[in-house]
Amino acid sequence: xxxxxxxxxxxxxxxxxxxxxxxxxxxxxxxxxxxxxxxxxxxxxxxxxxxxxxxxxxxxxxxxxxxxxxxxxxxxxxxxxxxxxxxxxxxxxxxxxxxxxxxxxxxxxxxxxxxxxxxx
Amino acid sequence: xxxxxxxxxxxxxxxxxxxxxxxxxxxxxxxxxxxxxxxxxxxxxxxxxxxxxxxxxxxxxxxxxxxxxxxxxxxxxxxxxxxxxxxxxxxxxxxxxxxxxxxxxxxxxxxxxxxxxxxx
DNA sequence: GTTTTAATTCGATAATTCTCGAAATATAAA
DNA sequence: TTTATATTTCGAGAATTATCGAATTAAAAC
Numbered sequence: 434x435x436x437x438x439x440x441x442x443x444x445x446x447x448x449x450x451x452x453x454x455x456x457x458x459x460x461x462x463x464x465x466x467x468x469x470x471x472x473x474x475x476x477x478x479x480x481x482x483x484x485x486x487x488x489x490x491x492x493x494x495x496x497x498x499x500x501x502x503x504x505x506x507x508x509x510x511x512x513x514x515x516x517x518x519x520x521x522x523x524x525x526x527x528x529x530x531x532x533x534x535x536x537x538x539x540x541x542x543x544x545x546x547x548x549x550x551x552x553x
Numbered sequence: 554x555x556x557x558x559x560x561x562x563x564x565x566x567x568x569x570x571x572x573x574x575x576x577x578x579x580x581x582x583x584x585x586x587x588x589x590x591x592x593x594x595x596x597x598x599x600x601x602x603x604x605x606x607x608x609x610x611x612x613x614x615x616x617x618x619x620x621x622x623x624x625x626x627x628x629x630x631x632x633x634x635x636x637x638x639x640x641x642x643x644x645x646x647x648x649x650x651x652x653x654x655x656x657x658x659x660x661x662x663x664x665x666x667x668x669x670x671x672x673x
Numbered sequence: 674g675t676t677t678t679a680a681t682t683c684g685a686t687a688a689t690t691c692t693c694g695a696a697a698t699a700t701a702a703a
Numbered sequence: 704t705t706t707a708t709a710t711t712t713c714g715a716g717a718a719t720t721a722t723c724g725a726a727t728t729a730a731a732a733c
Contacts, residue, residue, distance in 0.1 A: 444571055451567035463650050482693055487711055506700050506709050514654035521659055530583050534634035539641055602723055607681055626679050626730050
């Protein structure tokens with residue numbers, strides 16, 4: 434998908450989220466929804482200088498966890514849902530081998546509509 | 554639970570996994586099951602010197618992702634299932650706000666027994 | 674007690690990541 | 704075309720993390 438093994442990609446994605454500011458930004462962007470937020474607002478709302486924030490956003494983007502979209506002078510950053518889903522799915526499947534002790538029932542604690550499970 | 558806010562704890566846990574060697578070790582320990590593996594075997598199997606591995610194991614333990622248990626001279630490390638579950642649950646609930654684009658149906662791709670979902 | 678084995682801690686260096694002001698780029702408005 | 708605004712890239716210092724041999728601790732065997 435991007436020339437990296439799943440492990441290496443996962444390490445990058447985990448590292449991207451393993452930072453107080455970047456984790457906060459990702460959460461903000463999830464809350465902001467598909468339109469996301471413009472770079473300046475992200476920097477301001479977190480109290481981080483624009484150049485520093487730019488690096489953090491680039492890190493998140495390289496990791497496939499956020500997307501940038503230019504709209505005239507403004508750059509909108511938004512959460513990359515498939516990217517995050519890929520990470521969750523890696524952690525549950527590859528990393529945890531789907532072990533029920535870690536993975537079972539996680540859906541039930543979410544506000545996801547309960548799956549009409551295709552029973553085996 | 555440990556004097557840290559959930560965010561700070563999550564950052565530590567993510568950072569612990571955001572390393573090629575440590576991610577590989579965690580996966581090994583999940584595969585090894587509840588008995589885990591002794592420190593020496595982990596070091597040998599990954600080709601990392603014991604002192605280096607000791608640091609990595611300590612990092613994973615501090616993050617609540619593995620457990621150490623001494624048995625005479627040997628120290629067994631095993632995956633901390635509740636710890637990992639806490640991380641997954643943080644990522645899905647707090648971080649992703651349970652957004653279906655990221656979280657829905659993740660259980661269905663696992664070998665978890667399908668949940669007898671308590672429909673609303 | 675001494676020796677042996679397993680693992681950790683120490684200590685010092687190397688490598689990476691973080692931070693942020695200054696300079697550069699991109700786009701639009703005047 | 705100049706000016707203004709939004710953002711990034713550059714560059715360099717600070718901080719953190721990684722690595723691993725040597726020394727140390729822990730437990731058992733001799």
